[in-house]
Amino acid sequence: MKKTIPLAAVCLFAAALFGTTPGRASDNKRVAVFTKDVAPILQKHCEECHRAGGIAPMSLVTYEEARPWARAIKERVSRREMPPFHATGALGRYVGDPRLTDEEIGTISSWVDGGSPKGNAKDGPAPRQWKNDWALGTPDIVVRAKQPYTIKAGQKDQYVFFMFDYVFPEDTWISSIETRPGNPRAVHHANTHLVPPAVKVPEEGYIAGDFDPTARGTIMVAGWAPGVTPVMLPEGTAVRIPKILS
Numbered sequence: 086m087k088k089t090i091p092l093a094a095v096c097l098f099a100a101a102l103f104g105t106t107p108g109r110a111s112d113n114k115r116v117a118v119f120t121k122d123v124a125p126i127l128q129k130h131c132e133e134c135h136r137a138g139g140i141a142p143m144s145l146v147t148y149e150e151a152r153p154w155a156r157a158i159k160e161r162v163s164r165r166e167m168p169p170f171h172a173t174g175a176l177g178r179y180v181g182d183p184r185l186t187d188e189e190i191g192t193i194s195s196w197v198d199g200g201s202p203k204g205n206a207k208d209g210p211a212p213r214q215w216k217n218d219w220a221l222g223t224p225d226i227v228v229r230a231k232q233p234y235t236i237k238a239g240q241k242d243q244y245v246f247f248m249f250d251y252v253f254p255e256d257t258w259i260s261s262i263e264t265r266p267g268n269p270r271a272v273h274h275a276n277t278h279l280v281p282p283a284v285k286v287p288e289e290g291y292i293a294g295d296f297d298p299t300a301r302g303t304i305m306v307a308g309w310a311p312g313v314t315p316v317m318l319p320e321g322t323a324v325r326i327p328k329i330l331s
């Protein structure tokens with residue numbers, strides 16, 4: 086009995102020496118910190134929406150802005166709900182694919198589980214300068230709504246079919262369509278359609294409450310939603326826009 090007591094004491098002492106310490110994961114790997122590890126991920130995948138003037142409800146640019154949302158960030162990225170991207174399966178990556186890699190998700194999880202430390206400010210990436218410019222450069226053709234639509238107070242979505250009286254002078258092949266809402270925070274999505282000549286443009290330039298423009302014979306050619314990067318088709322491919330849609 087006298088020999089077991091010192092042995093137990095030695096074992097407890099050894100456990101105290103080799104146990105985990107604050108700021109360290111249980112497997113002795115370094116806990117991720119915001120400035121060096123997490124900020125570059127948020128900058129690459131999230132800041133486009135989560136920034137001042139962005140369409141997201143909160144900014145995640147600085148540590149002070151992101152820290153209160155740490156556990157929510159981990160939950161959303163672990164479920165692959167953020168960044169939003171609706172392609173599924175493990176068939177590969179897409180051009181402009183915003184999804185986080187398993188390693189990036191693991192880094193965010195490590196940061197949150199380790200207490201969400203800030204890290205050294207000098208280790209953070211240089212701030213990214215965001216401008217409300219055209220994502221793919223100045224378009225060859227820009228068409229604008231004739232006049233703005235005022236959203237009415239209410240709980241239901243409001244659908245508005247804006248029409249432009251622009252007619253292509255000849256059959257035209259286009260490689261990209263970029264949509265820029267006047268108020269991104271108020272727009273859930275926007276689709277671009279070709280409109281046949283039989284559909285006349287109203288004086289105000291839009292039809293309110295039109296949920297399904299295709300019922301009027303239109304053809305959808307592009308779509309937009311918050312956080313979606315416009316698609317530029319590869320060289321040698323394009324969509325044909327006829328001079329007159331029959």
